[in-house]
Amino acid sequence: MGLNRLAERLEDVPKGHVATIVTHLEMLAKPALAADSSSLVLERWPDPAIADYLALFRKVGEPWLWISRLLMDADDLKAILHDPAVELSIVRDGQEPVGFIELDFRVSGECEIAFFGLIPGLNGLGHGRWMMNQALDKAWRDGIKRVWLHTCTQDSPRALPFYQRSGFRIFRQQIGQMIDPRLTGDLPETAAPHVPVLR
Structure with a gap:
């Protein structure tokens, strides 16, 4: 598509907001899993303290503007994290928490990998x-x-x-906007330097 035709479909991002394209992926059968190893350790993390969870969520997600859980009411977040159908695993480097996996089984027959991440230095x-x-x-x-x-x-x-290399295929894309959390004070202005701040 030429630039002129593309420009007809462009919309301005309001100042103070961030635009994003969300890509949803799925797999419908278990793939063959290699016997990979790591120096890191994965262990179950049942019913984490909310403060501990949010500290790790921020440590992993701040570079990518992860904000959703930081804005949740503490009781609402606790209800999710302590739900028996939600399983958390913490990743440690020695004793240091460096990542986590959150699996959500609340929809029958499905598992959403709700969060999956490591601190930036281990990527x-x-x-x-x-x-x-x-x-x-x-x-x-x-x-x-x-x-x-x-x-x-x-x-x-x-x-x-x-x-995609892990076996997921794209089934949906969405375009959205959110208030920039760096301008509200919910994340530091140094977060996600690859994402422009529109003042």
């Missing part, structure tokens, strides 16, 4: 492949017919191709 070192194999092994249990997740254009540029 690109092969730990993600090991983590994904762990996540998929836990997600594909009896009665599960679909595993899905989503990513967006604020995420690492490696995320979407990584999910």
